[in-house]
Amino acid sequence: MNYMTIRTRFAPSPTGFLHIGGARTALFSWAYARKHHGQFILRIEDTDVARSTPEAVQAILDGMHWLGLDYDEGPFYQMQRMPRYREVIQQMLEQGHAYYCYASKEELEALRESQMQQGLKPRYDGRWRPEAGKQLPNAPQDVPPVIRFKNPQTGFVEWNDLVKGSIRISNEELDDLIIARADGTPTYNFCVVVDDYDMKISHVIRGDDHVNNTPRQINMLRALGAPVPKYAHLSMILGDDGQKLSKRHGAVSVMQYHEDGYLPEAVLNYLARLGWSHGDDEIFDMQQFCSWFDLDHITPSAAQFNTEKLNWLNAHYIKQADLSGLADDIAVRLEQLGIQNVSHETLTQQIALYRERTQTLQELANSLVYFYQTPEPAQDQLEKHLTDDIKPVLSNLIELLKTSEWTADAVHHVIDKIVQDNGLKFPKVAMPLRVILTGSAQSPSINEVMYILGREVVLKRLQQFF
RNA sequence: GUCCCCAUCGUCUAGAGGCCUAGGACACCUCCCUUUCACGGAGGCGACCGGGGUUCGAAUCCCCGUGGGGACGCCA
Numbered sequence: 375m376n377y378m379t380i381r382t383r384f385a386p387s388p389t390g391f392l393h394i395g396g397a398r399t400a401l402f403s404w405a406y407a408r409k410h411h412g413q414f415i416l417r418i419e420d421t422d423v424a425r426s427t428p429e430a431v432q433a434i435l436d437g438m439h440w441l442g443l444d445y446d447e448g449p450f451y452q453m454q455r456m457p458r459y460r461e462v463i464q465q466m467l468e469q470g471h472a473y474y475c476y477a478s479k480e481e482l483e484a485l486r487e488s489q490m491q492q493g494l495k496p497r498y499d500g501r502w503r504p505e506a507g508k509q510l511p512n513a514p515q516d517v518p519p520v521i522r523f524k525n526p527q528t529g530f531v532e533w534n535d536l537v538k539g540s541i542r543i544s545n546e547e548l549d550d551l552i553i554a555r556a557d558g559t560p561t562y563n564f565c566v567v568v569d570d571y572d573m574k575i576s577h578v579i580r581g582d583d584h585v586n587n588t589p590r591q592i593n594m595l596r597a598l599g600a601p602v603p604k605y606a607h608l609s610m611i612l613g614d615d616g617q618k619l620s621k622r623h624g625a626v627s628v629m630q631y632h633e634d635g636y637l638p639e640a641v642l643n644y645l646a647r648l649g650w651s652h653g654d655d656e657i658f659d660m661q662q663f664c665s666w667f668d669l670d671h672i673t674p675s676a677a678q679f680n681t682e683k684l685n686w687l688n689a690h691y692i693k694q695a696d697l698s699g700l701a702d703d704i705a706v707r708l709e710q711l712g713i714q715n716v717s718h719e720t721l722t723q724q725i726a727l728y729r730e731r732t733q734t735l736q737e738l739a740n741s742l743v744y745f746y747q748t749p750e751p752a753q754d755q756l757e758k759h760l761t762d763d764i765k766p767v768l769s770n771l772i773e774l775l776k777t778s779e780w781t782a783d784a785v786h787h788v789i790d791k792i793v794q795d796n797g798l799k800f801p802k803v804a805m806p807l808r809v810i811l812t813g814s815a816q817s818p819s820i821n822e823v824m825y826i827l828g829r830e831v832v833l834k835r836l837q838q839f840f
Numbered sequence: 841g842u843c844c845c846c847a848u849c850g851u852c853u854a855g856a857g858g859c860c861u862a863g864g865a866c867a868c869c870u871c872c873c874u875u876u877c878a879c880g881g882a883g884g885c886g887a888c889c890g891g892g893g894u895u896c897g898a899a900u901c902c903c904c905g906u907g908g909g910g911a912c913g914c915c916a
Binding site for chain 1: 841842843844845846847851852853854863864865866867874875876877878879880908909910911912913914915916
């Protein structure tokens with residue numbers, strides 16, 4: 375039995391929107407906490423003052439909210455924790471775990487270059503690292519010092535990654551990383567350590583681009599006498615084309631999915647299955663996901679995003695969705711298309727007719743436009759279906775429609791009667807109607823469409839062609 | 841360059857030595873349903889990167905290749 379309280383965190387840096395990879399990391403961290411009745415904490419890592427923006431913070435918050443990933447604590451902002459970081463840095467300085475380094479950026483750049491040329495891993499050479507019996511250079515007056523962590527130089531760091539298994543890295547591969555910049559602000563690896571410690575994080579679930587930071591963080595944690603959390607490093611998500619997602623290529627805000635007409639439950643379900651599995655289960659809600667979720671079934675390899683499958687899930691959730699709720703969403707989208715004041719009730723009928731044949735809400739909204747705006751049928755469709763031989767039949771039909779009862783069934787019977795009387799096949803009459811009334815050769819049952827359009831509109835649109 | 845990680849159908853994955861003639865899902869193809877297109881239903885196509893071991897037996901374990909990816913910042 376594990377009596378430890380599970381505490382996870384999602385710690386994005388507010389330098390851009392919440393993208394799909396970040397969303398999955400958040401989802402897994404959230405689910406792990408929920409599964410174990412622990413706490414999920416949101417922490418904004420905004421120590422890069424130059425790149426962090428309040429807009430990005432808001433974008434992340436919006437994304438989390440849209441997905442329904444609620445947090446128990448936070449959001450905490452690292453910039454508001456400066457006094458605490460200074461305190462810990464001071465403590466490390468005093469205990470000999472950290473020291474001042476006066477090497478200039480130029481000096482370090484030169485060092486890096488020569489190391490690369492020699493085929494070595496570029497890293498700080500410890501020139502300002504104090505050692506027993508070592509004579510340090512005189513501190514230059516014109517270089518404001520940074521503070522470096524005194525990383526162990528021998529031995530190795532090993533941890534059992536909950537996704538990737540045992541990982542061991544020699545301390546000789548590591549160097550003395552900077553924990554405070556020349557201007558005094560602390561850096562990422564250090565803040566993470568202090569925060570994870572202070573916030574009693576039990577499981578660090580994050581992207582595997584952090585694997586290389588882990589040994590450094592563990593060393594600092596040890597220097598502070600802090601417990602080492604469990605780590606689970608998630609592999610990255612590749613774009614639809616198999617390429618890495620980046621700002622320049624393919625990375626999309628989760629809110630873009632909202633705009634494009636995806637339901638959060640579809641995105642969530644899709645993301646949950648990207649890198650994690652529960653046997654053959656494909657469709658499940660977040661309650662089920664939280665009860666099933668575990669770290670053992672996360673794949674260690676990278677996954678390629680597949681919009682087709684997301685579309686399939688989205689179509690599924692659109693079919694399941696509450697009609698009235700859909701209507702609210704679609705009304706907004708129609709408004710963006712210049713269609714105002716739609717009747718909620720009529721809209722609900724239209725959606726009921728179209729939801730089974732559409733993959734996104736935007737597509738759904740687009741497909742309803744002809745109900746509100748007279749469509750312009752493509753010429754080739756008209757030529758194909760509105761043939762001279764069928765025109766007299768349609769004229770006949772128009773007359774009958776003027777006085778018939780107006781229900782979907784009744785309209786169907788009227789069309790059917792015309793079809794029978796003329797010895798035709800149903801599509802022969804249905805297709806030209808479809809093209810004229812909807813502007814397209816594809817639509818739901820034409821009698822249903824006509825019923826919702828209403829007698830007046832139907833006659834008006836038809837008579838344009840006679 | 842150095843270190844680290846990864847490797848099953850086109851894609852997401854199941855698979856913890858025999859249950860695998862490798863299962864499911866998306867996509868694709870065929871048929872059925874049908875008032876067109878979808879939806880739905882029934883089939884089909886389609887994969888263990890290569891080579892060595894270990895073992896009675898390997899998709900599963902080990903090693904070496906190969907191929908991908910990540911990291912090497914006073915970014916996070």
